[in-house]
Amino acid sequence: MGIKTSAEYLESLKKLKPTVYIAGEKVEDVSTNKFFQPSIKEVCKFYDWTNDPEKRDDFVYWSSLINEEVSFWTHIRETKEEFVDLLKIMKKNNARNFCSFCMGIGPCVFWATTYDIDQAKGTNYQERLREFFKKLQREDLRFCLGVMDPKGDRSLKPSEQADPDLHLRIVERKADGIVVNGAKMHTSTAPLAHYIFCAPGGFLTEEDKDYAVSFAIPIDTKGITFIARPSPCPLNATQMSNPASIRHNMVECLTVFDNVFVPWENVFMAGEWEFTDRFIHYFSSYGRPVKATCISARTDMIAGAAALIADYNGVSKASHIRSKINDMVISSEIGWGCVMGAVANSVDHPSGIPIPDISMSNAGLYHTRLRFVEFLGMLMEIAGGVVTTMPIEADFRNEETRPLIEKYFKAKSDIPTEDRLKLLYLIQELTASRFGGYFLSSAICAVGTPETNRLEVLRNYDLLAQIENVKDICDIKT
Numbered sequence: 001m002g003i004k005t006s007a008e009y010l011e012s013l014k015k016l017k018p019t020v021y022i023a024g025e026k027v028e029d030v031s032t033n034k035f036f037q038p039s040i041k042e043v044c045k046f047y048d049w050t051n052d053p054e055k056r057d058d059f060v061y062w063s064s065l066i067n068e069e070v071s072f073w074t075h076i077r078e079t080k081e082e083f084v085d086l087l088k089i090m091k092k093n094n095a096r097n098f099c100s101f102c103m104g105i106g107p108c109v110f111w112a113t114t115y116d117i118d119q120a121k122g123t124n125y126q127e128r129l130r131e132f133f134k135k136l137q138r139e140d141l142r143f144c145l146g147v148m149d150p151k152g153d154r155s156l157k158p159s160e161q162a163d164p165d166l167h168l169r170i171v172e173r174k175a176d177g178i179v180v181n182g183a184k185m186h187t188s189t190a191p192l193a194h195y196i197f198c199a200p201g202g203f204l205t206e207e208d209k210d211y212a213v214s215f216a217i218p219i220d221t222k223g224i225t226f227i228a229r230p231s232p233c234p235l236n237a238t239q240m241s242n243p244a245s246i247r248h249n250m251v252e253c254l255t256v257f258d259n260v261f262v263p264w265e266n267v268f269m270a271g272e273w274e275f276t277d278r279f280i281h282y283f284s285s286y287g288r289p290v291k292a293t294c295i296s297a298r299t300d301m302i303a304g305a306a307a308l309i310a311d312y313n314g315v316s317k318a319s320h321i322r323s324k325i326n327d328m329v330i331s332s333e334i335g336w337g338c339v340m341g342a343v344a345n346s347v348d349h350p351s352g353i354p355i356p357d358i359s360m361s362n363a364g365l366y367h368t369r370l371r372f373v374e375f376l377g378m379l380m381e382i383a384g385g386v387v388t389t390m391p392i393e394a395d396f397r398n399e400e401t402r403p404l405i406e407k408y409f410k411a412k413s414d415i416p417t418e419d420r421l422k423l424l425y426l427i428q429e430l431t432a433s434r435f436g437g438y439f440l441s442s443a444i445c446a447v448g449t450p451e452t453n454r455l456e457v458l459r460n461y462d463l464l465a466q467i468e469n470v471k472d473i474c475d476i477k478t
């Protein structure tokens, strides 16, 4: 049974007993805690879609691992075409709902890495992973990704830190498994997942081999503590005031591992430091196209909002506004084009999955995410200062103040003030709210920063070949 309903998901969440703190309190039951409700709705949405006759074509796949239909969440993309399908769904869905849970590409990254380790070292990590994926698929389970460590002093390697726990590490090897200690940061949605997948967040050298550790374990394993922060969706959110944050609202976490035991069958790397560069390479190859797709889709949304508010305000013909919207559209197309190019140029990994081109997707992401930051400012400019100064919805609902708001917030005479306000509240959430800050940070930091994009492009682009080419053109022989 590879497809669950959201009711079954909620039941399974109730059975888990993770140690979770949020907003100064210990959580008894995540499934009913008020701070988790907006994010639970978001996770449920994807379960609902796989059961919705009109949406299931986009969100249900056939798994060759278990010969059953599975959710897009747990499916391993075996061909370029399947990966393109996923990206097209994200492009459409994220322009409307902000997110398609891009960590779903995680399994491909672990798949390719475990294959490489097994080939070189004669280990059996991939067999373990295969069995684990079968369980994920059959039970339609959710997972989160714990890749980024707290990292401490960034100029020092893990073993050089004053506190050795600032990167997650193996502290003991036993006959039946390993014991790990340390933490992972920014683990999106962790208390709402069934499993946490961990892996190293950077290249490691031999002296740091205990930090080369990858595994998956249930979130309520003894010794794991989550300190979560509430999502940027207000607890009293409404469709009018919070059209963005009611659609997308992830809980983020610090995840602490206090001498946590992981059985061998759930361990996918234990000391093979030489393969941390492979993991990072595959993570980048998969993570950057999905992030670039996400930003391209969100840029589409921003372009739509900018065009609509310009129309409502009667300035849609102003040349500077047309030019700004044109730039948004061009940037969206560049990002999306790089994604499609990266997938078209995939190489087939011997484990049976395509690995997208790393340079193109990083270049596309670098471009679109930096322009995206500018576009948020442009959207604010096009909408005007009311984005931050307008009355809140309660005053619009108050019969005494509503007529004044109706009158003075009118722009073009044929557009109802209420419609203009609805759009302005969306723009406010995107550019000038707690959600806006989250939106910005998710564009700049999530799936690695712009600087990592620059490094990946430089590392993988053959600049030497271009130097030789120019020498040839100039007939330089030395």
Ligand SMILES: Cc1cc2nc3c(=O)[nH]c(=O)nc-3n(C[C@H](O)[C@H](O)[C@H](O)COP(=O)(O)OP(=O)(O)OC[C@H]3O[C@@H](n4cnc5c(N)ncnc54)[C@H](O)[C@@H]3O)c2cc1C
Pocket (backbone or CB within 6 Å): 103, 144, 145, 146, 147, 148, 151, 154, 155, 185, 186, 187, 188, 438, 441, 442, 445, 446, 447, 448, 449, 451, 452
């Ligand atoms: C909304 C959101 C969701 C996220 N979800 C997840 C998730 O689910 N799972 C997960 O694992 N991670 C997640 N992340 C983490 C994300 O991948 C990191 O934020 C990102 O990789 C940057 O790492 P950092 O935040 O530790 O910043 P840092 O690495 O501290 O970087 C800050 C700055 O310092 C620079 N810097 C850092 N180290 C060096 C160095 N040695 N030399 C020179 N410059 C350096 C960087 O280039 C950057 O400019 C999420 C992040 C966000 C914002």
